Amino acid sequence: MTKPSHPLTRIQARRREKILEAALEVFSTHGFRGSTIDQIAVAADMSKPNLLYYFKNKETIHIQLIQRLLDDWLQPLRDLDPEGDPLSELRAYIRRKIDMARDFPREGRLFTNEILQGAPHTLDILQKMLKPLVDEKVGVLEAWMEAGHMVRTNPYHLIFSLWATTQHYADFDVQVRTVLGHGHDGDERFDDAARFLEQLYVHGLSPLPTGGKSTSGQELT
Incomplete structure (x- = not known):
């Protein structure tokens, strides 16, 4: 039927x-x-x-779930405001991604499983929905870097890194809780992760006095 x-x-x-x-x-x-x-x-x-x-069939259900997931999952990236303060925008993005790792772990595992299989059911969706959005936001990041608001670096790999570090807390939650030990089963581990990642990225991307160069004089690319 x-x-x-x-x-x-x-x-x-x-x-x-x-x-x-x-x-x-x-x-x-x-x-x-x-x-x-x-x-x-x-x-x-x-x-x-x-x-x-x-x-x-199950393929139809699976694709429906992935489409819905991506629409929600990409909203924080859509909300990255070109007119906003760059580092504040990145801080807000990190916080929203950590919140999603906490609140939607099953959706994260669903997407991760699909990607690990080579995206057999969703490659077309990724090409039509994900890539254009990432390309658009790469342009935003490049503009911020050109204006001296952020250290110059590879914007694509910056986005990949943000995805990897935030999603880790959903995909590897058991490992995180095991390593942190007793007393870290509550939401505080996500709050701690958000604070750490905000500090890591905001500090690492803040403009340097030498105009975006490291202490060795090389651009951070």
């Missing part, structure tokens, strides 16, 4: 959301390859035929 072409009723919309929530739990736990429609149906507490009335 395929989902109906007419608008969903309120009950149908709720059931569709219930399926997506169940699929998020299943996919984030088992990955795409290790997940089945039957597992999702059980998690959603509905029959397989009923589930297939709304989504024709």
Whole structure:
């Protein structure tokens, strides 16, 4: 079966959301390859035929989740304001990404699993949604660097680094809690991480008296 072409009723919309929530739990736990429609149906507490009335297969559900995730995940980058204070904007970006790592760990694992598999279901989405946005914000970063508001560095790798350091606290949460030890199971570890990363990046990107050169006289590229 395929989902109906007419608008969903309120009950149908709720059931569709219930399926997506169940699929998020299943996919984030088992990955795409290790997940089945039957597992999702059980998690959603509905029959397989009923589930297939709304989504024709697990690929359709997976793509729907990734599209929704990326739309939310990229909002902090969209909000990077070219007219704002550069270092304040980066500090706010770090804080929002850490908050998302804390609040949406399953979504983070879902996306990480997809990327580790080579993005077989979402490469087109990445090319059409992610790359243009990153290119746009690279232009913003380059303008800030050119104006002397930030140390000159490679803006693409700066963005990659921000993604890696913030997302670490979602993807490797068990490792983080284990290493930090007893007493670090609450949200304070995310607050500590945000403060550390803000200090690291703001200090590292602040303009230097020599006009963007290190003490060795070389540009930081």
